[in-house]
Amino acid sequence: MSICASGIVLIIAVSVTACSATAPYKRTEVPMPESYRGAAVSTSQQVSVSEIPYRSFFADQVLVALIDTAMVRNHDLQIALKNIDYAEAGLKQAKLGFLPTLRLGASGAVSRPSDNSLGSSSLQEADGKSYSEDYTLSLGSSWEIDIWSRIRSKKKGALAGYLKTLEGAKAVRTKLASDVASGYYNLRMLDAQLDIARKNLALADTTLHMMRLQYDAGQVTMLAVGHQEAARQAVLQTVPLIEQGIAVQEHALGILCGRFPGPVERGKSLASIPVVDKFPAGVPVALLQNRPDVREAELAVMEAHADMAAAKAAMYPSLAITAQGGLNSFRTSNWFATPGSLFGLVQGALLQPIFQRGELKADYEKSGIRKEQAEIGFKQALLRAVAEVSDALVRLDKLREQERAAAARTKTLASAVANSNLLFRSGMATYLEVISVQTGYLQAELALADVRRQHLTAMAELYRALGGGWR
Numbered sequence: 043m044s045i046c047a048s049g050i051v052l053i054i055a056v057s058v059t060a061c062s063a064t065a066p067y068k069r070t071e072v073p074m075p076e077s078y079r080g081a082a083v084s085t086s087q088q089v090s091v092s093e094i095p096y097r098s099f100f101a102d103q104v105l106v107a108l109i110d111t112a113m114v115r116n117h118d119l120q121i122a123l124k125n126i127d128y129a130e131a132g133l134k135q136a137k138l139g140f141l142p143t144l145r146l147g148a149s150g151a152v153s154r155p156s157d158n159s160l161g162s163s164s165l166q167e168a169d170g171k172s173y174s175e176d177y178t179l180s181l182g183s184s185w186e187i188d189i190w191s192r193i194r195s196k197k198k199g200a201l202a203g204y205l206k207t208l209e210g211a212k213a214v215r216t217k218l219a220s221d222v223a224s225g226y227y228n229l230r231m232l233d234a235q236l237d238i239a240r241k242n243l244a245l246a247d248t249t250l251h252m253m254r255l256q257y258d259a260g261q262v263t264m265l266a267v268g269h270q271e272a273a274r275q276a277v278l279q280t281v282p283l284i285e286q287g288i289a290v291q292e293h294a295l296g297i298l299c300g301r302f303p304g305p306v307e308r309g310k311s312l313a314s315i316p317v318v319d320k321f322p323a324g325v326p327v328a329l330l331q332n333r334p335d336v337r338e339a340e341l342a343v344m345e346a347h348a349d350m351a352a353a354k355a356a357m358y359p360s361l362a363i364t365a366q367g368g369l370n371s372f373r374t375s376n377w378f379a380t381p382g383s384l385f386g387l388v389q390g391a392l393l394q395p396i397f398q399r400g401e402l403k404a405d406y407e408k409s410g411i412r413k414e415q416a417e418i419g420f421k422q423a424l425l426r427a428v429a430e431v432s433d434a435l436v437r438l439d440k441l442r443e444q445e446r447a448a449a450a451r452t453k454t455l456a457s458a459v460a461n462s463n464l465l466f467r468s469g470m471a472t473y474l475e476v477i478s479v480q481t482g483y484l485q486a487e488l489a490l491a492d493v494r495r496q497h498l499t500a501m502a503e504l505y506r507a508l509g510g511g512w513r
Contacts, residue, residue, distance in 0.1 A: 067347045069340065070417045072424050074326045080435030081323055090324030092332045092508035096219045099505055101316050104309030105226045108299060112222050115300025119218060122211040129204040136200035139193040142185035151176045177377045180368030187363065192355035199348030206341040212334035212512035219511030222298050223502035229291045230312040231495035235488050236284045239277060242484040246274035249463065249476060266473035273477045277484060317445075317497055323435060323508060329427045332509030339416070339423035346413035353406040359394040427507065434504035441497045448490040455483040 091099070097106050113119065154173035188194055250270045256262045293303035329336050367386040371377040395402055462479045465471035505511060 067344050070343060070420055072421050074424070075428065076325065078323055078326060078428065078435055079432040080439055090328055090332060090508055091321040091505060092324065092328075092510035093513070094510060095513050096505075096511045099510060100223060100502075101318075102226070102309040104307050105223060108226060108295065108306070109219050109222045111299045111301075112218050113215060116214075116218055116298060117300055119211065119214050120300075122207070122214045126204070126207045126211055129200075129207040133197075133200040133204045136193075136197040139186075139196060140188065142183045145182040146180075147182070148179045149177070175372050175374070176370070177372070177374055178368060178370045179377070180366055180370075182364065182366040184362055184364040187361040189361055190355035190358045192352050192360075195348045195351035195355060199345050199352065202341045202345035202348060206338050206345060209334045209338035209341060213338060216334060216506050216509060216511040218298065220502045220506035222295065224499045225291060225295045225298065226306075227312070227315075227495050227498040227502070229288065229295065229306060230308070230310075230315070231491050232284055232288045232291060233308065234312040234491040236281065236288065238484065238487040238491065239280045239284060242480065242487075243274065243277045243281065245459070245480060246270070246277050249480065250274055252463070252467070253473060261469070262473060269473060269477055273481060276481075312491060312494055312498075315498060317494070317501065323431060323504070326428050326431070329424065329431075329509065333423075333427050334509060334512055336420075336423045336427050336509075339420040343413065343416040343420050346409065346416040350406065350409040350413050353402070353409040357395060357402045357406065359392055362391050362393070364389055364391070430507035431504065434500055434507050437500045438497070438504060441493065441500055445490070445493045445497055448486065448493045452483070452486040452490045455479065455486045459483045 096109055100106050100109070152173055152175050186193065250267070253262055253267050253270050257264065257267050292306045295306050296303045324332070330340070331337070365386075365388045367384070369378060369380070369383040370385050371379070371383045377383060458479045462471055462476045466473065466476050
């Protein structure tokens, strides 16, 4: 092909470069509810709690410091960040697809034909030699014209993949903040339960001492002393179990923070951590922007759409422009002599896949299936996100009622324990009544600590479900 003809082909190719093999991406339509189940009031005009940074959302500064450490040292998050680096390298590679390739080459060849060949006779007549030499130094370039946006689609797919890894890392941060908060609240609950067990153990010791004095005075039988001794041993048994749970929870928090097992610093007690759960949840449609995993799922659809466009464009003709120039000579002595050794070549090639069409069509069909799978995954991510927020809102509402009831029950039993000791000393209550009231009081205090832990954990879960914690 002449240089003039190649130029005409280049102009025509550039004029159709804007063509695309597929339609532009359009978000999958998913009908969204107007509000969450369990939301107390309409929150369409309110700012969602998910937009609050975790340093402002969590009241305990020791907990905030633990989350800060986890955000730097957690291994799952570090892997997610490496995925970002990997995807960024792929994006840079995809961007280079628009640039022409350059090749620099140098070659030398010596050929000796047989003495009985025509080539040998020609060499003898032309140069008086029985062999021929050829030396070339060349610079070549080739450029594929992106007629059907195949390269552009690959770039879009790489960009969507890169952004998807960014959202994936944000999702890890969101879950990490919630997991650290849940683990810390569980640790503070175990601390509270250990204090309760020790306090009740002291109370059981006091009651046992009192019964032994009454036994010596002949006011109670050995059966009463034995029952109280067994009740004391039951309380004593809970202490090492709680201490074991504390150590295990400290180790779990250490792993989340990327450090070896060891003690964890404490902040506010479980009872002093404020429970502020009357905050706006926003509207479900906001999850499209606030939930990193939902955005990650949508970017997966965009990536699949771009891959499908590239697969379809691969079935259409491709146009490549190549150019080569340099120095060529059959003697080393005049290899670099100009202009005699100069040569040049420009050509354009239009290639249409024929025998590979079945394979390319299969690739296109598979890419369409992957896109449909990604769309289903996006719908599922949205459905799961709305359900998680609704679950957390309902859980918070019911836990408020449970905590009020548990606090009232604990207060009632605390008063009953004080009265039972007075009544027992005056002979107006039996030892069984005293033991029963003390056991009930212990269980009520342990249950109250657990309900409060659940309440605080539900707050952290709602924060995560709304997409908070990554800002």
